[in-house]
Amino acid sequence: MNTNIKIFIITFLSILITVISLFIGSHSINIYNIFNSESIDNYIFFNTRLQRVITGFITGGILAVSGLVFQSIFKNPIATPFTLGVAGGASLGAAIYILFAQSISLMAVFGQTIAALIGAVITILIVYSFAFIKGRLNNVTLLLAGVAVNFFTSSLIMFIQYFADIQKSYNITRYITGSLAAVSLNNILFLTPLSLAAFIIIYSYHKELDIISMGEYIAKSRGVNITSSITILYFTVSLSIAAVVSATGPIGFVGMIIPHIIRMYVSFKNKILIPVSFIFGGAFLVLCDTVSRVIIAPAELPVSVVTSLIGAPFFIFLILKTNKL
Template identity: 35%
Template sequence: MVERHPEMVKERHLKTLDGLWVVWGSGLLLLVVILLAPTVGSQPLNWREVWEYLHGQSTRSGIIFFQLRLPRVLLAALAGGGLAVAGVVFQALLRNPLATPYTLGISAGSALGAVLAIKWHLSGLWLGFSPVQWCALGGGLATLLLVMALARSAAGWSIHTLVLAGVTMNYFLGALILFAQYLADFTETIQMVRWMMGQISTTGTPLLMATAGLVISVSVILWILAKPLDLISTSPELALSRGVSVQQVQWIALSLAALVTAGLVALCGPIGFVGLVVPHVLRMLAGPAHRVLIMAALFTGAAFLLLADTLARTLIPPVDLPVGILTALVGGPFFLWLLFRREQVFL
């Protein structure tokens, strides 16, 4: 029997404590941000009117708080949490700290679907979703299936072939998007560009409930897969020796992460860097244990995007900036820092 060195046991114990503190801290941060965000805006609130709205009176401040700000706050939190959790999974399975939920071309596929819907002037609602959202969701899922089919058909399927297929689809779909924009008129082009900037907007209860169900259910399933993800991210060979069905776990985890990514991009557009910045920072703070990372990413990603969206709608009132601009302003320098950073902290 191999004896554990006391220092190793102590180090693991401290890392576990660090992880728990990160989870609790991120949860507390999210709670504070959710409570404060709806109170901030270009229009001041009369809290007496908000209270009267709860008792059936249609007041101005009540409508602003409950119908405009609160749904947007909840959608921003769900989108940020979902993208951060997806980023954790992609970085783990691709074993690359620079991987994002958009690595496999899902964002480009969704963008192409949205661009075509705008170009063809599709209108109306179906099950509470607009044609642009449906086409974006369909484009993202179709791209995912195509990338997986290409990787599957290649000799000796591996994560590397999946990444290569995703990068190829990113370039190809990007060219199609540019071609569609070239053929579009001025108004269509403006709509396309604004959608591709990524923006959180006020939404109805059915759409909000569907988003919550998707993000929470996927996060729970991925949290259950945390132990296999720990082994696979360390070494697929080690995972195989421990009885893990590596390819099955990879397919399930990647499919779920890609599904939540496609759904969120369809709703909010391609909001960049949330799935890169949040997972990487959490790995440095809490270590590589995915039971901690997934929970902390859900809370921290939600708080991060919610803060960014609050700034987006209050920074230059009454202008409502696309939140993707602010996340890019934060994520761009962080990405460059990762590229030039020599110390390896991913594993």
């Protein structure tokens, strides 16, 4: 099948999933009522559903593209946006905040987001500073430093949870299990321009990403400035992941599987891979979030549970089918 047709099908499916998701939930929305300002449908649509779907789409898109970039930089098919410890740092920041926060209020949610963001940014800087050997960026060291810092922050979180009281420990667990339930309009206002900027920066490096993924020596031979490319991509991806994770908590699997699906079915070229992964990643997370809202309605599951439950078997199916990563 022609690549353009595949791109068209995936884009069409993604838009369809996203639009349909707007109307499905513990309260189904009738499309004829949404512009009737008297109706409950109107209220739910504009005050919660729309915000949640938009945030879900942006979050999924950023996770997918970030996973893609890390897989290319490290030439490692199982790299994820969280491999370098950003989620660990964010979770640690949130856990420390929950431990010391006096009350659970609206202010507390905001404070927790800020604490998570600070935790993530500190981790990003620490991991990056470890990655220089003899004044030269070494991306194997970058990967190892990220993995080590990730383990370290995980242990600190367990340590905090062990000594926190039941309620606080539960709140920490709630954060670590990523979810879109707490998103608000503020998240959208914050995430939209940021993800747009991140997308433009990452896309402008599509040629470099192609060549870097072929191997370090090839990239150097072709004249790619590896240190500056990886530095810019690392900070762009890490900071956008920090922003997303501080709002939603870590949501797994999207960042790892979406790039593979697009590679298997559409193209290995980042010029195509980056935008298509963003769109499909966004739609996939919206779909999973819809499932999480519906499956045990009126209660809901954290979306990260659903992404893994749907994602893992689907991914294994794909591997068996194509027999390659």
